[in-house]
Amino acid sequence: MPKLGCEPTPTKEIVSAYLNEVKQKVDACIFDFLPHTHEHKDIHQLYQMMLDYPRRAGKGLRPALCLLICEALEGDANRAVNTAAALELLQNWLLIHDDIEDGSELRRGEPCLHQKHGIPMAINVGDALHCKMWELLHRNTDILGHQLSFQILSEFIQLSNQVVQGQHIELSWVRNNQWNLNENDYLTMCIQKTAWYTCITPCRVGAIIAGASNEETDIFIEIGKSLGIAFQIQDDVLNLIGDVGRYGKEIAGDISEGKRTLVLIHLFNSCTSSEAEAVIEIMAQSRSEKTEEDVENVLKLMHKYNSIEYAQQQSKTLLKQAAELFTHNFGHLPDNKAKNLFLSLIHFFVEREY
């Protein structure tokens, strides 16, 4: 890990403590903002459903990135808490709709919202949280004034355009039963679907609130791309080798769902054509048609060709790139504590086991 100045490298415990601290601040903002009760019993039920995903323990990467970059760039992180909370709401409405679109079963250790209440209600709850995200961003006016609030809105608009496009690309692959993908196809999708909302925008809005120049803010596009892909690859890897208790989703659920990942693309590039045919036949089946043995067979081939190790290696390389880019561009800034914490945090997330 690149060192900055004389501050000691924060340990995993320090990173965890920081994440907890951020989570408390952001949760306080979210649960103070979202409505909890209503005299109309159906609306009351809607409110409870809107609270469901936010109440499930997320890791809080996005708000932490936002606040840390704000601090590292000499801003007042407290002014960014509201925006960080909006990033969490974004994540939650996206997950609700994403879980329906992918036919997922588990989210953060519990059944997905549509598994509990049906698809129609879950779509609407996602929409409700989506609207609440813009409402929370609207509240920035009191904290940041009109001009800065409008700039933050612009960032969320840019991000939302990216995320729906990335999502559409992935859904097209499923709908068209398309498997002849190269690494570039995957990276394009991944940058749009994941990197923008997970890394690029959180860092950018943190920087903007700190008063960064456009030039400085734009550096986070490159940093965030590398970081976002690294993060997604690790997520895909954990899906295959993680521990269900800590990971919160079904293991190898991505195989059941037929998800295209870097691991799978590496496998296709490495295995024999008859093996590839067999894998496609399994992957293209619907979730209910796949047996445990089918999933196991795909996993075995991924191990045989070291596809998981390959993906992990790519993830580490991208992480290194992101860290170097950050150090190169922001090494001159005085706050070594926030900067070192940022570097530790991104390592923690890419090397995490859950």
Next chain:
Amino acid sequence: MPKLGCEPTPTKEIVSAYLNEVKQKVDACIFDFLPHTHEHKDIHQLYQMMLDYPRRAGKGLRPALCLLICEALEGDANRAVNTAAALELLQNWLLIHDDIEDGSELRRGEPCLHQKHGIPMAINVGDALHCKMWELLHRNTDILGHQLSFQILSEFIQLSNQVVQGQHIELSWVRNNQWNLNENDYLTMCIQKTAWYTCITPCRVGAIIAGASNEETDIFIEIGKSLGIAFQIQDDVLNLIGDVGRYGKEIAGDISEGKRTLVLIHLFNSCTSSEAEAVIEIMAQSRSEKTEEDVENVLKLMHKYNSIEYAQQQSKTLLKQAAELFTHNFGHLPDNKAKNLFLSLIHFFVEREY
């Protein structure tokens, strides 16, 4: 129809011509704003899907209300076109999700988006248009300045909170197989689900752009409630007795979908308990379980008890209330042309046959 000053009452042709004029302005704004092409073939396809519903001929009631109220209150309607276009985008993303949630088949004479491309893609297209709505509202800054733009954003936030609540109430009735509803239950749902986005907000934002006081703007809550319910009741009536070629949805589709309407509530309040049981048995079945004869039997009972006529009468009474409230509060304003056109427009919409 109440008369205002010496301007002649606009004929149906004048109202139609005005609607066409508004539609051209608003369409120009929407199709100039929405992206049409992209070099990535999947993103290009997403753009085409986003254009699908906006390209289907809507009636343009919401933008017309917005521009007319702006003009009637002595504002410059051209400054409201962007906001009127955002109302159309709102309508389109709501319809895409609503069609999925209700399991609808036809929308404006064509298969619903999810019937063409599957539920996952349709959810995402709805989200994409939803995001575009906020982006369009963000563009108001250049037209209206920061402060007024933020006020318009507030209106859309208020409206979106209402609409997701109304939608949830209706979905709850379906999910809980609830049929013991009274008129009040229906009206509460209808105000939230329909009146806010169809009438209240369009009028309010038109008034705000015209520089109306809060007091004046708030009058449109009452006017818009009456008008919105009247509009929805007429929509429900047309669903039962309309002509599929002009109406654009399947006739009696609401019975197939098991939709709770004022017509149905009146029927339950009028028929024998054994008839009510039979109707519930039919209504509660899924769309695929219902036969044409089932639907026909419910329709026959609605005719037998004059439930359709009752709903039409209620609709007319509400329309009259809205018109009187408008005349009472805004009769002193000089622009009789826009005011008379507004009154003719609302009559046109409540008395329309498609």
